[in-house]
Amino acid sequence: MSHDLRQQRRPxxxxxxxxxxxxxxxxxxxxxxxxxxxxxxxAAEQFSHGLPAAGTPTPGPPAQPVRAVPSGPxxxxxxxxxxxxxxxxxVDCSRATVGLEHLKRSAEGRFCVISLTVRxxxxxxxxxxxxxxxxxxxxxxxxxxxxxxxxxxxxxxxxFVQKLGPGEKASGRLVFDVPKGVELATLELHDSPLSDGVxxxxxxxxxx
Numbered sequence: 001m002s003h004d005l006r007q008q009r010r011p012x013x014x015x016x017x018x019x020x021x022x023x024x025x026x027x028x029x030x031x032x033x034x035x036x037x038x039x040x041x042x043a044a045e046q047f048s049h050g051l052p053a054a055g056t057p058t059p060g061p062p063a064q065p066v067r068a069v070p071s072g073p074x075x076x077x078x079x080x081x082x083x084x085x086x087x088x089x090x091v092d093c094s095r096a097t098v099g100l101e102h103l104k105r106s107a108e109g110r111f112c113v114i115s116l117t118v119r120x121x122x123x124x125x126x127x128x129x130x131x132x133x134x135x136x137x138x139x140x141x142x143x144x145x146x147x148x149x150x151x152x153x154x155x156x157x158x159x160f161v162q163k164l165g166p167g168e169k170a171s172g173r174l175v176f177d178v179p180k181g182v183e184l185a186t187l188e189l190h191d192s193p194l195s196d197g198v199x200x201x202x203x204x205x206x207x208x
Contacts, residue, residue, distance in 0.1 A: 073200060081198040082191030083122030084164075088200045089171075090115035093184065098175060099152030109179040111146075113153055114187060114202065119169035127163050128170065132193040135176045135202070138185045149175035 073079050078087045093112040097104045112135065118128050130150055135143045153173040164170060178184060186199045 075201045075204050077200075079189065079198045079200045080121065081189055082195050083120060083124075083126050084128060084189075084191040085119045085121045086189045086198070086200060087117045087119075088114060088187060088202065089117060091184070091202045093178070098149050100155075103152065105146070105149045105152050107149075107177045109177060109182070111149060111153075112176045112178055112184050112202075114174045114176070115171070116174055116187075116189075117169055117171045118164065120164040120166055123166055125163050125165045126191065127161070128191070129161060129193065130172070130174055132190045133174055134188045134197075135174075135178075135184050136186045136188065136199075137178065137182050141182075143176045143178055143184070146175045146177045149177065 076088065078085050080086070091112065091114050093110060095107070095111040095113060097106045098111055098113065099105055114135070120126055130145055131147055133145055135145070137143070150173060153175045162170060174187075176184065184202045187202055188197045188199050190197045
């Protein structure tokens, strides 16, 4: 064999054929991975925008409007206790005396004269007693009515010691002797001395 420096050619191996199935699977896996990463990025961005920053208070539910509820009747409104309905029509606390010139009574402090209407709302006759009524000042101190001053204020007629039939009403004045500087706030009215009573304001506004 001659040495003509000719190189021997090595046989060229044929390239391995890749199965089309494997190619398809690889492409699908890569595509799914890219889509998953893209979706995760979008979700993370939305989540970050949806959460408040650190230290930011989370808003609560909207506050419901508060309805003001009156605490009691207004001055001049009718109130009821038992079988009677009461309406305070006027309050005068400026008097030092009540009655006529030769038949009058002087206050130790000052008189508060309260004009009142009483109506029987029951189905049977009933007496209304003026002495069963009580006034209260702004501090809660109670004052009983002055019966003799009431008799003078009603000009000799005890308007509130009478029997009222169903639907009947009577008007008169209750008188209270209170110290000077004291302001009466409410009048507690009863259809009998043992009833629970109801309060009516003696000044503009509502009873507490």
